[in-house]
Amino acid sequence: MSERTLRVQAYTFACLAAISAIAGAATSFGYLEMKEAYHAEQARSSALSAKLQEAMAARDREQGEDQCPDSGGEMAVAAVQTLAIRNNNPLNVKTVKGRPWYGQIAVDRHGHAVFDTPEHGIRAGANVLLNYYTRHGLDTLDGILSRFCTGNRAEYATFLSRRLGIPPDVKFDVLARLPELLHAMARFESGQEWPRELFTGYSLVATAYRKGQR
Numbered sequence: 001m002s003e004r005t006l007r008v009q010a011y012t013f014a015c016l017a018a019i020s021a022i023a024g025a026a027t028s029f030g031y032l033e034m035k036e037a038y039h040a041e042q043a044r045s046s047a048l049s050a051k052l053q054e055a056m057a058a059r060d061r062e063q064g065e066d067q068c069p070d071s072g073g074e075m076a077v078a079a080v081q082t083l084a085i086r087n088n089n090p091l092n093v094k095t096v097k098g099r100p101w102y103g104q105i106a107v108d109r110h111g112h113a114v115f116d117t118p119e120h121g122i123r124a125g126a127n128v129l130l131n132y133y134t135r136h137g138l139d140t141l142d143g144i145l146s147r148f149c150t151g152n153r154a155e156y157a158t159f160l161s162r163r164l165g166i167p168p169d170v171k172f173d174v175l176a177r178l179p180e181l182l183h184a185m186a187r188f189e190s191g192q193e194w195p196r197e198l199f200t201g202y203s204l205v206a207t208a209y210r211k212g213q214r
Contacts, residue, residue: 125182
């Protein structure tokens with residue numbers, strides 16, 4: 001890898017810290033209300049809680065080592081939704097060779113990172129996608145998913161294609177569409193929408209990357 005490429009990557013990734021801080025400062029009330037509503041529902045219905053726990057246990061047994069859930073997306077069960085929320089890891093990012101991500105506080109038994117805030121979980125997801133693009137040249141949905149997960153790629157690609165309006169095998173500007181891509185992947189991975197404000201700060205990445213190339 002050339003010195004120029006390393007310099008560009010370092011410049012781009014350095015911007016993630018600032019973006020993460022911006023996202024943290026603008027904590028979404030929508031996310032907090034969603035989380036409070038979830039816990040309130042658990043308290044009101046012990047029967048529902050028991051069913052959720054059973055589903056979580058069953059889903060954990062089936063999870064395997066894929067980056068993405070085998071039955072994720074719009075048909076995801078409650079266990080998958082709860083996993084992403086519980087871990088503050090909207091994209092279900094895994095640890096990399098035992099090295100913790102920024103803001104990572106633990107790891108679950110499947111290798112998924114557990115973060116102190118959703119913002120840090122999204123930041124890790126952004127790092128993954130930036131590495132795919134800058135180091136491996138992955139600039140199609142099919143290409144990204146070929147590395148991101150091993151199961152359920154067809155459904156995943158169809159979902160992302162519909163959300164972004166991009167055919168799975170067509171090249172696109174990953175950096176320019178990074179906020180939308182992160183948002184869509186978080187929706188598929190967790191089975192629910194996350195506040196848009198958590199992702200909008202990553203629109204600065206394309207500008208920072210291109211500035212570093214000059």
